[in-house]
Amino acid sequence: xxxxxxxxxxxxxxxxxxxxxxxxxxxxxxxxxxxxxxxxxxxxxxxxxxxxxxxxxxxxxxxxxxxxxxxxxxxxxxxxxxxxxxxxxxxxxxxxxxxxxxxxxxxxxxxxxxxxxxxxxxxxxxxxxxxxxxxxxxxxxxxxxxxxxxxxxxxxxxxxxxxxxxxxxxxxxxxxxxxxxxxxxxxxxxxxxxxxxxxxxxxxxxxxxxxxxxxxxxxxxxxxxxxxxxxxxxxxxxxxxxxxxxxxxxxxxxxxxxxxxxxxxxxxxxxxxxxxxxxxxxxxxxxxxxxxxxxxxxxxxxxxxxxxxxxxxxxxxxxxxxxxxxxxxxxxxxxxxxxxxxxxxxxxxxxxxxxxxxxxxxxxxxxxxxxxxxxxxxxxxxxxxxxxxxxxxxxxxxxxxxxxxxxxxxxxxxxxxxxxxxxxxxxxxxxxxxxxxxxxxxxxxxxxxxxxxxxxxxxxxxxxxxxxxxxxxxxxxxxxxxxxxxxxxxxxxxxxxxxxxxxxxxxxxxxxxxxxxxxxxxxxxxxxxxxxxxxxxxxxxxxxxxxxxxxxxxxxxxxxxxxxxxxxxxxxxxxxxxxxxxxxxxxxxxxxxxxxxxxxxxxxxxxxxxxxxx
Numbered sequence: 001x002x003x004x005x006x007x008x009x010x011x012x013x014x015x016x017x018x019x020x021x022x023x024x025x026x027x028x029x030x031x032x033x034x035x036x037x038x039x040x041x042x043x044x045x046x047x048x049x050x051x052x053x054x055x056x057x058x059x060x061x062x063x064x065x066x067x068x069x070x071x072x073x074x075x076x077x078x079x080x081x082x083x084x085x086x087x088x089x090x091x092x093x094x095x096x097x098x099x100x101x102x103x104x105x106x107x108x109x110x111x112x113x114x115x116x117x118x119x120x121x122x123x124x125x126x127x128x129x130x131x132x133x134x135x136x137x138x139x140x141x142x143x144x145x146x147x148x149x150x151x152x153x154x155x156x157x158x159x160x161x162x163x164x165x166x167x168x169x170x171x172x173x174x175x176x177x178x179x180x181x182x183x184x185x186x187x188x189x190x191x192x193x194x195x196x197x198x199x200x201x202x203x204x205x206x207x208x209x210x211x212x213x214x215x216x217x218x219x220x221x222x223x224x225x226x227x228x229x230x231x232x233x234x235x236x237x238x239x240x241x242x243x244x245x246x247x248x249x250x251x252x253x254x255x256x257x258x259x260x261x262x263x264x265x266x267x268x269x270x271x272x273x274x275x276x277x278x279x280x281x282x283x284x285x286x287x288x289x290x291x292x293x294x295x296x297x298x299x300x301x302x303x304x305x306x307x308x309x310x311x312x313x314x315x316x317x318x319x320x321x322x323x324x325x326x327x328x329x330x331x332x333x334x335x336x337x338x339x340x341x342x343x344x345x346x347x348x349x350x351x352x353x354x355x356x357x358x359x360x361x362x363x364x365x366x367x368x369x370x371x372x373x374x375x376x377x378x379x380x381x382x383x384x385x386x387x388x389x390x391x392x393x394x395x396x397x398x399x400x401x402x403x404x405x406x407x408x409x410x411x412x413x414x415x416x417x418x419x420x421x422x423x424x425x426x427x428x429x430x431x432x433x434x435x436x437x438x439x440x441x442x443x444x445x446x447x448x449x450x451x452x453x454x455x456x457x458x459x460x461x462x463x464x465x466x467x468x469x470x471x472x473x474x475x476x477x478x479x480x481x482x483x484x485x486x487x488x489x490x491x492x493x494x495x496x497x498x499x500x501x502x503x504x505x506x507x508x509x510x511x512x513x514x515x516x517x518x519x520x521x522x523x524x525x526x527x528x529x530x531x532x533x534x535x536x537x538x539x540x541x542x543x544x545x546x547x548x549x550x551x552x553x554x555x556x557x558x559x560x561x562x563x564x565x566x567x568x569x570x571x572x573x574x575x576x577x578x579x580x581x582x583x584x585x586x587x588x589x590x591x592x593x594x595x596x597x598x599x600x601x602x603x604x605x606x607x608x609x610x611x612x613x614x
Contacts, residue, residue: 067191100170228296295326328354349409468497469548
């Protein structure tokens with residue numbers, strides 16, 4: 001259930017939806033995807049491309065002025081847009097822009113009309129600049145536009161009910177060449193009914209009373225490419241001066257608790273990742289029909305049902321995980337940008353990693369991180385798996401893509417954290433180094449190598465640029481007569497993704513006193529290998545989840561690898577369902593029925609093998 005919900009939590013939903021929609025038939029949009037892929041950086045050759053450093057024109061500022069009525073679509077029929085742009089060092093006689101959801105009727109520059117062409121199928125808008133701009137010269141365009149209410153997917157645009165929102169690319173101008181790289185200052189000048197609170201981006205001015213309503217002005221604190229708009233009958237309440245909660249009607253305590261949780265997450269992230277990128281953070285409701293949490297700049301938008309869940313309810317854990325994931329996007333995507341969906345894990349995986357760290361802080365255990373690990377391993381079929389850093393992530397529209405970007409991405413970062421003590425400090429320096437810039441996977445690798453003093457080519461090559469994970473057959477033999485040693489045999493099975501090189505840690509509980517012994521075993525040797533483990537009574541394979549793996553125990557049902565199918569196996573499977581406290585250790589559980597799911601079928605398989613009378 002949680003994985004299904006997180007499948008929708010795209011803070012870059014507009015870009016994801018646009019690419020997906022192109023696959024559904026609007027072939028004309030493929031040029032846009034091509035422009036993104038062309039801009040991918042294979043390495044550092046030529047230096048890092050930072051925002052606003054390439055292209056014919058550089059967008060500097062966009063202001064959208066419109067009036068929202070209490071009834072009708074979220075987008076009013078018309079709007080005025082002010083666009084400031086600068087020419088490249090070569091000058092410019094044309095401004096290539098994207099205009100997906102609006103159509104200009106008049107474009108002027110200093111009172112002079114500018115000729116333009118717009119392709120309604122692709123959204124490409126070409127403005128002829130007359131007179132042309134000289135090298136680096138700045139121009140202000142004013143556009144009178146007709147707005148369209150079409151949205152690519154429900155999560156990005158809801159216009160029914162009292163809460164309406166729009167988090168979508170293209171209802172304001174974007175660069176036609178580099179729509180993700182070319183970030184700019186975005187301002188929203190909104191007229192709304194009295195009693196309604198709009199949530200924009202960044203900071204805002206005090207509202208002005210105008211007739212029967214109010215005018216609000218929002219402006220981004222940092223340059224952006226993703227503008228958010230949410231409106232509805234809410235009441236703003238400040239939490240600790242920095243977090244502002246927009247309370248829906250008939251909610252008080254639950255909404256305040258969301259604000260307190262958000263403030264706690266912000267404080268934690270400042271210790272983990274560095275200073276919070278924005279002076280304020282808004283937390284506002286959107287319609288349940290969105291089925292999604294969204295994290296545009298300086299705002300978190302959560303479905304209305306989240307505001308009705310008491311903080312002590314079981315579902316409150318999901319609320320915390322989604323809330324902290326979206327706050328993580330304030331650092332990853334809003335602060336450290338990505339080039340395209342092929343690099344989407346640098347946004348989604350990093351935001352989810354931040355959320356797992358916050359969950360660990362709150363509950364004192366790594367259950368959230370373990371859940372992400374197992375959702376990926378048990379939920380992604382070997383044949384359907386995708387590399388984390390792959391153009392396939394930009395075109396694949398399956399649930400697999402979500403599990404890879406979110407769950408595998410966050411689990412990879414957890415593995416780096418476990419391997420290297422300096423990872424936390426390196427991650428904070430990564431955020432600082434790429435603040436306001438565009439990052440790539442190759443740059444991340446080279447940055448971490450320099451910070452950690454380690455060659456990470458093998459790690460990145462195997463777990464990030466490659467699909468799949470090893471399948472291990474594990475046989476355990478208990479001590480025999482005259483021999484106190486237990487022997488375990490490990491063999492890597494054939495895999496369509498080839499052999500994997502890694503080490504797993506075998507940890508055994510010994511007698512007397514429950515002492516433990518750990519043995520590292522390489523899994524890339526040809527054929528099975530035997531490892532003597534002394535008087536081990538219980539074993540766990542890779543207890544810290546340091547690699548991705550699927551384990552096939554023999555005999556089936558020998559969950560704890562003791563060589564005997566017994567009542568301890570039943571307890572381990574039961575713990576795998578989260579039914580044991582306080583430490584279920586469900587990361588050690590295996591899948592005796594080999595159906596990729598730890599469920600009651602596994603309980604039955606264990607019971608059948610050692611008897612129901614236990």
